[in-house]
Amino acid sequence: MSKAAKCFQGGGFGSPPLAAVAVLAALALAIAPGRAEGVSVITNGSFESGYNPPTGTFRTLQAGTADADDIDGWLVTANSVDWICTYWQAAHGVRSLDMSGTAAGTIVTATIFSTIPGEPYLVEFYMSGNPDGTRGVKTLKVIAQTGSSTYEQTFTYDTLAKGNTRTDMKWELQSWYFTAQGATTTLGFASLTSTAYGPALDNVSVELVPEPLTLAGVLLGVGCAAGYVRRRRG
Ligand SMILES: [Ca+2]
Ligand SMILES: [Ca+2]
Numbered sequence: 001m002s003k004a005a006k007c008f009q010g011g012g013f014g015s016p017p018l019a020a021v022a023v024l025a026a027l028a029l030a031i032a033p034g035r036a037e038g039v040s041v042i043t044n045g046s047f048e049s050g051y052n053p054p055t056g057t058f059r060t061l062q063a064g065t066a067d068a069d070d071i072d073g074w075l076v077t078a079n080s081v082d083w084i085c086t087y088w089q090a091a092h093g094v095r096s097l098d099m100s101g102t103a104a105g106t107i108v109t110a111t112i113f114s115t116i117p118g119e120p121y122l123v124e125f126y127m128s129g130n131p132d133g134t135r136g137v138k139t140l141k142v143i144a145q146t147g148s149s150t151y152e153q154t155f156t157y158d159t160l161a162k163g164n165t166r167t168d169m170k171w172e173l174q175s176w177y178f179t180a181q182g183a184t185t186t187l188g189f190a191s192l193t194s195t196a197y198g199p200a201l202d203n204v205s206v207e208l209v210p211e212p213l214t215l216a217g218v219l220l221g222v223g224c225a226a227g228y229v230r231r232r233r234g
Pocket of ligand 1: 046047048090091092093094095096202203
């Protein structure tokens with residue numbers, strides 16, 4: 001499903017006038033030149049680059065070993081994750097993650113990124129689930145450690161209900177907002193599926209929410225209107 005389709009699905013008040021959204025987008029750029037809106041503040045959110053990236057099926061990266069920091073910009077901090085290549089279809093590029101390597105894994109941004117206290121940030125990522133093993137609900141927790149605060153939310157993907165396969169992973173776009181509480185933030189993802197067949201993750205981005213578009217979203221009853229006019233970054 002496209003981002004636009006997802007955004008406006010069940011929006012409540014119908015689609016916003018595109019011209020109005022476009023004007024607001026232009027306004028956002030015009031009045032806030034110092035804000036890096038529409039630019040992901042994390043690197044390698046698609047898990048494409050790193051040390052010895054898999055070109056075959058996958059590699060398992062174990063926390064506490066030399067492999068833990070092989071994915072550029074990320075660090076495996078608990079158990080393990082599988083760095084998937086040809087084993088299944090990626091959401092973006094050719095690589096993605098099974099967040100349960102041999103057990104429920106955790107991965108965090110290796111570089112603490114700069115945030116503006118009090119400002120809202122949009123986290124987007126694509127989620128699926130390992131179709132092997134017993135099918136059912138795969139659970140992934142997203143964690144933002146910002147200043148002295150920690151925000152988190154869990155997301156689920158039911159491989160039984162979705163009927164995804166390794167060649168058709170039926171990736172779903174997920175969105176989450178947090179308000180930065182400090183000048184730096186760390187983003188993490190933790191599998192809560194304690195088997196070797198966990199939630200799948202790809203194409204993570206974190207962007208400062210344009211202020212006028214936040215207002216437009218509220219007015220139009222479409223919380224993710226901002227995403228409609230911005231190109232998705234890999
Ligand atoms: Ca990818
Ligand atoms: Ca696995």
